[in-house]
Amino acid sequence: MKHTFDFHDPAVIADPYPSYALLRDHAPVHHSADPDLWIVSRYDDVRTVVRDSRRFSSAVSAIDTNPFNPTPAAQKWFDKLLALLPVGRVLLTSDPPDHTVLRRKVGRAFTPRRVAAWEPRIREVTEQLVDDLLRAEFPDLVRDLAAPLPAAIIAEILDVPADRRADFQRWSDGLIAGLLTNGSRGAMIRSAIAISRFFFRIVRERRRAPGDDLISALLTGAGEERLTTSQAINFCILLLVAGHETTTNLIANTVAALFDHPEIRARVHAEPELAAAVVAETLRFDGPAQMLLRITTTAVELSGTTIPAGAYVLPLVGSANRDPRHFRDPDEFRLDRPDIGDHLAFGAGIHYCIGGVLARMEATAAVEAVARRVPDMSPANEPQRIPSPVLRGLRTLPIVVTAPA
Template structure:
């Protein structure tokens, strides 16, 4: 390339897409020396990495080597603890056969039918949150008042957690995510990891004694090979909380940013709120919450005539793949009803395809429909605060304004 690509630079975090275009053209397999990463940017190569767990492993090691927060230094006691529990299988960072076993165990809790059954409740929660926004006498914030509390409430109810713990859920999730971000703090992350593990440990023990209808109760009912161990249950609950809150919050925020910038799109959506599902689908391609994943090569691999050594960290850039002009016409335009939109990689591809994808789409669609119907003139009222991460794209806050005339829910 004509210049170095810095994954963690403020310019890249603010708007990575021009740099992605240069990578695809000049260095589709780009080697970064510091941190030591191989960055993959073209659609076909990214999809090949995601679909090849034999050569590109998801077992990337512990947090002591985080290229998304190069300054992160883990205390020795925590590094030791991580090494002792490394045998615990985690869905996101495991390979077959462990991944196959874990996926089979948890997938019965995330069937499309089970997720669709939650849609009426999700819409009830969304309606209540918009009611609260209309009734409040303080300045509104898209993230704080809607995009974050919606998935927080839904996941808490899925897990059978009392609503009064929602603030704890959000704080723990934020601290876990923030500790992995560029320049993120370490101590709150460690404290939250301990607190959330202890919380779920006690919750799981209670569910074993007195199971209910919630997701945790469903997951502990397996027998024999279908049973999750206690630590597997804890780590899955933590993953569901952190990943589910962060990605859905950012999906809603990113969709609204696209709408704010496009008056014609706003008019279309307000005139026909049923277009919300199409807006969500295009947002997943155009500005998806998960810009990249991490893999490590099991063996020497050649992609696009470039050889990557064994044991190398690889970042398949989903955000770049989803803007590849070889896959989509006018990739930098936000267009509804693209003919091949289902080929986007926002939820990954292959064996690690996001298990919660249906839930995220339902939540985001409900939020956009409610905004279109009841807050049609919502607009930015200040500069958004962006997440300081090259791989998590979204907002921490977005001040908004709207007419506080109450438009009844339908």
């Protein structure tokens, strides 16, 4: 029996999990002819692909090779715009030894202690945004809380002017457009050029006059321990886009899951300290990143199927996190899982997301504040979903709120 999987199908984007289940049961390593991809869906196989950087390389450009957006580019102007981008790979698209060097450099500045020091400020900004949400005539959880919270925190961590946050939002949206079904590749490139120029000026200023911000920390150190200008720019862009978009979607997905599970929502309202567990289960149950992209360096056998060398591989993280071979009752949203930390939402191995701690901290603060201060909240209209197979989240989540007396 032949199985097909069109991840651009609007029905699959709306709810990919039934399709994931069919793949896991009948075609765990599925070859797609158009685009030419090997789609991997079971937990153990996905974990192997994500962790094994020797056989499954991350050195794949999302600009040159982008199966998530089939829109063709106008080659002449596309190449001209591409030439203006800074040269160099980021953590997501590099392998050892380059990845090892980059990770060590970035890790010195992005330590758990430095991230943890931001928690009071994260909670302060969250409380301010909930104040605004409660005053809004037509509140929207994405617009009023999920999107501005990570944008504000990243802007402060990088110490960029508050009046540039609107630019950050526009650039982030433009870069993400490249991952949307039929999204604008032109908007992606134009945004990449604009944000690269912006961070080039910031990096140049911080190199001359370092401060106490993350960019300055990235640029300090002796000799090879310092990030180059290109490396610093690329990491700032990665932090802005990946950190902003992922956290926004995580917050929105968590609230949407609570709307769908009123009994758990009632528990969280009674015990707001459960917010961290709710966020952890959302990462497994309906994570913001559904798939990754790798390329094989040699022929590899997974689940009885041989993937040839030089093949593009699509590990379905969202499917792995719902695999009953690893998780008991995976389609149930539960807070009492003994293996709740086994999810692959932030990757695994050397490519485990360096911003995962910050994303969880922000999402937990948002969910806890909503649970504590907005006990009477419900969807107002149908939310608008992001039209992307790889980014799972909401563009809008209109709500009705009743402020506490």
